[in-house]
Amino acid sequence: MPDHAIAPWGESRPREGCPVPSKGFRKVVLPSRYVQGRRAIDSIGSYAADLGSRPFVVAGRRAFAAVGSRMGASLEAAGVPMVGHDDSVTECTHAKIDSVRSRAEELKAGLVIGAGGGKAVDTAKAAADRASLPVITVPTQCATNADQMADAVIFTEEHQFVKDHYLERPPALVLVDTEVVGLAPVKYLVQGMGDAVASGVEKPAYAAAMRARGADQLAATAALEINMKCYDILMAHGAEAKRDSQRREITEALEAVIEAIKLMSGFGFGGGGCAPAHAIHNGLITMPGVKKKHGEIVAYGTLVQMALEDRSDGEILRLMQWCYEIGLPTSTADLGDIEASELPSAAERACNPSDTMSNMPFSVTPEMVMNAVARVDGLSHG
Ligand SMILES: [Zn+2]
Known part of the structure; x- marks a missing residue:
């Protein structure tokens, strides 16, 4: 453990057995499930089937090209075939979130899956939240931990920060395929x-x-x-x-x-x-x-x-x-x-x-x- 200059409870560690004085609430928000391993994407169907039917997939173009067909095959095999997808996410904007939400609703999706980097998973999380649907996040690289966070960072098309949208429900599952994220650039x-x-x-x-x-x-x-x-x-x-x-x-x-x-x-x-x-x-x-x-x-x-x-x-x-x-x-x-x-x-x-x-x-x-x-x-x- 690093020699942190500041102890978590203030100036010095309390003696063993001493209660730590505090006034506020201790709050932790976590995804419901976290699964990590080689070829984890090939098991997404069995996890998705527990969470809802008619999954709608949200991704960037490259991420969908990399993992879309494997996700589709696993969902199909588990009896919850993909009901549609949007692989055109380039930025997490209000407009994109609304368009994903309406397509998911039109298709009567029961679950949203977001695959890719931060923009795609944030769009999926926010759209699922607005549609009151559970969301699975599937990162395709390691530059961000957006996949497990219970928020979505919304930008303009020009990548100007708009707001941090806090989700009603954190992701139902974070599925990390180590062959995908570990072998990305x-x-x-x-x-x-x-x-x-x-x-x-x-x-x-x-x-x-x-x-x-x-x-x-x-x-x-x-x-x-x-x-x-x-x-x-x-x-x-x-x-x-x-x-x-x-x-x-x-x-x-x-x-x-x-x-x-x-x-x-x-x-x-x-x-x-x-x-x-x-x-x-x-x-x-x-x-x-x-x-x-x-x-x-x-x-x-x-x-x-x-x-x-x-x-x-x-x-x-x-x-x-x-x-x-x-x-x-x-x-x-x-x-x-x-x-x-x-x-x-x-x-x-x-x-x-x-x-x-x-x-x-x-x-x-x-x-x-x-x-x-x-x-x-x-x-x-x-
Ligand atoms: Zn950071």
């Missing part, structure tokens, strides 16, 4: 690890902050422990999993890392958990020269969060060493063509009171962010 695994590693650093900060201020909603200890375990698994097996994926071998290390990304990193969604690493991401992406993807920037944000928390060089360097091995950025120079003069406004944006920087047990100023960025950049030789 390795960049997705790298991005997924970068995003997931943040959970083991952000969640303890979030948990400490919420408990210290007696917030209404607290991180459950179960979710916190699983997020921290996720961090340990990524540290221990991440590099090996990446090599195995590149060699096109599904190994225990790769299975463990896929579970860490797909199940453990978002565990306990309802309790919240994002903190500075994501706020720093949100600041950095305002700089036009930043070229990296979400998970890559969040990994760098995690290093900056550790510096903000005044963790030791040794602890920051341990995560940095891991980032080198995985191929994740460790300095602002790694993020793209950054203009140093733009950093202060990015730091300002990261500290926007409506963002997750406020989920820290102490207040963070743009100057502190700038100092933390400078410290991380100074430690990096990447």
Whole structure:
């Protein structure tokens, strides 16, 4: 377990047997079932049959081409043939969600299956939610854990954020076929690890902050422990999993890392958990020269969060060493063509009171962010 600077319950661990004082509710929202394994897609029919009939499938074009016929065969064999599909999702917009919902309703679908990356599964989840139908999510890569989250992030056609839609019901099943996600282009695994590693650093900060201020909603200890375990698994097996994926071998290390990304990193969604690493991401992406993807920037944000928390060089360097091995950025120079003069406004944006920087047990100023960025950049030789 990493030596977290902030204990989950505040300043110090209570002695064994002491009750942990808290005022708020501990809330955990989870998918009803999670199934992960090789060729899991070939079993989707038997799971779907338990949940509803007349499944309607929502996907992106490439995802449907990759797994549509196998899903169709399994559904057919289980006596719940696909009633229709939409494989044209390119963005999760209100319009797309409504069109999927009306087609599913016209076809009297009893179940929605979303297959693909974040946009397709978010569209499927939101459409199913609006139609009061259960949803199965089938990820085809590892860059996101949207498949297990009980929300859908809605955008405009131009990929401008519109809103986070919280579902009435979380996914009924998350079906992860490790041959599909583990053998997808390795960049997705790298991005997924970068995003997931943040959970083991952000969640303890979030948990400490919420408990210290007696917030209404607290991180459950179960979710916190699983997020921290996720961090340990990524540290221990991440590099090996990446090599195995590149060699096109599904190994225990790769299975463990896929579970860490797909199940453990978002565990306990309802309790919240994002903190500075994501706020720093949100600041950095305002700089036009930043070229990296979400998970890559969040990994760098995690290093900056550790510096903000005044963790030791040794602890920051341990995560940095891991980032080198995985191929994740460790300095602002790694993020793209950054203009140093733009950093202060990015730091300002990261500290926007409506963002997750406020989920820290102490207040963070743009100057502190700038100092933390400078410290991380100074430690990096990447
Ligand atoms: Zn993220």
